Amino acid sequence: MIFVTVGTHEQGFDRLIKKLDQLKEKGLIKQEIVIQKGYTEYAPKYCHAQKFYSPVEMNELFKDAKLIITHGGPATYMSAIALGKPTIVVPRLRKYNEHVNNHQLDFAYKVNETGEYNLNIVTEMSELYKMIDFCLNHQNKQGQITSHTQSFNSQFSHILESLL
Template identity: 40%
Template sequence: MEEKIFITLGSQKFQFNRLLIAVDKLCEKKIICGEDVFAQIGYSDYVPQNYRYNNFLDREEFSMEMGKADIVITHGGTGAIIGAVKKEKKVIAVPRLAKYGEHVDDHQLQLIKQFDDLNLICPCRDTDELAEAIETVKHTRYAAYESNTTTIVDSIEKYIEELV
């Protein structure tokens, strides 16, 4: 059985054509099955040839597509990564890079490294390594995401109690 793949590129006004093209090439080479891929392509202007896509999804559609997926391929944005690992998806994170006009700087490299250091995701620093990353996530167990919201709320409550 083929793994279902959901690609999310976020909603910022930057293209990420490089990633979409890499996925198209993997579909052409039959490394992945285009029927098992759906992408939310955001502001990218590359039109996928071998898999389904939509520019933007509403919250419900987004949740439904991610829910069907075994693997989520995303840019290196914190929200996209956390959203996927919270749903216990295997995540491949590919950084947007300034030199390709995909972002204003290369901060996503550092974000991806931090998530990788926590063993939450599979980093894919170059789209040429995407096939290898897909194979890696199929056979790797990642750590469960643990929110630290409760810790923050508890510390704020404790601070307020100390003031009173």
């Protein structure tokens, strides 16, 4: 199953939902597609869509998905990566009236620049199918998010000891 989430922003994300529905209609995507469509007006015919899911349902959908396609909200894509799920980030873009600015795009690129995470960013729908195919058939799972707690605690302990 492919899980798609567009978040809770009040502007729709018709561009993404329509493209996924077209890919499913053409038979290019064989997997079931489940969509949290938020305020998107377009009602898909070939994918299962619901406006919102409860937090419990969202957690289950994240766990069950073979691939997660998400808007550019960092909390959402970092949650997917933390679960080791192949993840495609499709930032909402101002030029399509999907958001008030391009902060989702800017932030996703900044995350990639750190080199710590490899986000699969798609900005144009003509790129989406290739990225889905890559993620499902060629990409290894994303790594679990590295915890720096132990390192921080060790460094903090050394600082405290030096002060005593």
